[in-house]
Amino acid sequence: MFIPKAHYSHLVGLLEVLDDFSGRVDAAKIADELNLELDDLLPVIEVAEILGFLKVESGDVLLTSDGLNFLSDGIRSRKNLLREKLLNLDIFKKLIDFINKKEDKVVTKEELLIFLAEEIHDIDSELAFKWIIEWGRHGLLIRYDSKEDKIKLY
Amino acid sequence: MSGEGYTKWSWRGIELSTEEKMLTPILEVKNVSKEFHLHNRKVPILRDVSFSVHENEFLTIVGPSGCGKSTLLRIIMGLVPPDKGEIIYKGERVKGVNPHMSMVFQSFALLPWLSVLENVELGLEAQGIPKEKRRNKALKIIQEVGLEGFEDAYPRELSGGMKQRVGLARALATDPEILLMDEPFSSLDPLIAEGLREEILKLWSDKFASPEIVIMVTHNVEEAVYLSDRVIVLSHRPGTIVAELYIDLLRPRDKRSQKLYELVDKITSLIA
DSSP: OOOSSSSSHHHHHHHHHHHTTEEHHHHHHHHHHHTTTTHHHHHHHHHHHHHHHHEEEEEEEEEHHHHHHHHHOTTHHHHHHHHHTTTSSHHHHHHHHHHHHHHTSSHHHHHHHHHHHHHOSSSSHHHHHHHHHHHHOOOOOOEEEETEEEEOOO | OOOTTOOOOOOOOOEHHHHHHOOOOEEOOOOOOOOEEEEEEEEEEEEEEEEEEEEOOEEEEETTTSHHHHHHHHHHHHSSOSSSSEEETTTOOOOOOTTEEEOOTTOOOTTTTTHHHHHEEEEEEHHTTOOOHHHHHHHHHHHTTOOTTTTTGGGGGSSHHHHHHHHHHHHHOOOEEEEESTHHHHHHHHHHHHHHHEEEEEEETOOOOSSSEEEESSSHHHHHHOOOSSSEESSSSSBOOEEEEEEEOOOSSSTOHHHHHHHHHHHHHHHH
């Protein structure tokens, strides 16, 4: 099951760079221009593609209309589009269902780690936890109070 | 050194001629010099630096490492006193920290034991603003810089880009007239810096919001040309002004325009 494995700020940066290239450019050229390894860029491209903000076609990355809308939006309104996109991901659908089924609608970090260990197999649960919390916060889907060890719906 | 061919400023949707701008400086840096004392030796850092800053202007100071550009920013804010010269703000000589300014730091300068919300509230607390009012103000700024959802997060839970958003929110919370930014993108990876620059321009383009003026220090010439209305170039230490260039490019700017490349080359050759 897919989970985003790049920072939100990377996503914004990638879409801005793509816009600088009029919406279409070779992925290797972006890496070259920014002095990055292509391997560092691939997780960001993957997140942007799965969220529907860009398409990949024979080595080129292309900004989609949703990607362009995201860039045109104000910083606050970007959250709405992101939330809508994240809600399409199975991992967040399942997570929301998981939290909703709890009597008090609150889960602890340990409970979430166990949930992620069952759902995510390509990366360590601690790492998966970090990405899920980051994107869940960005998309206004979940709140996490690390002091109180409480994760709940936004 | 001149603004030849530069007649109109389209900054934040406000159009004034250069002449009109020059009549109303908000900030004047006058003959500022500074020395540091190192092992009983005097090291001159800045020598006789003078310039004015006008409303709705994005000014960037560039120069080689150690040329005193960050010290100059601290002198402007009043964190460090000049040895000679003075800082004039709206016609008045400034003594001590100027409450109409705030600073964004390269290293974010967040308190790790405070949440995002508490870090943003810090500046407001220092101003003696009541608790409920400062909470509301902090929450509003948090939304504006894209930190909504992260109110309860601690700095260790944030990426570099998000940490700098907190630094920015804390600086903007006090409604500064002048925002000072000391290498704000230098410790971010290039992709994150690309996005954050655009977000700062988005915030800045709102002519109804503070700040009116941004003064940034950077060693990145391309960044300076892309963001600024005017670039001041400092020499090697002790820093003196060797050039002042108006960036006569319409916004939104094309990072790949020939004119932008030419300006970058020109400034780079002045620094080398």
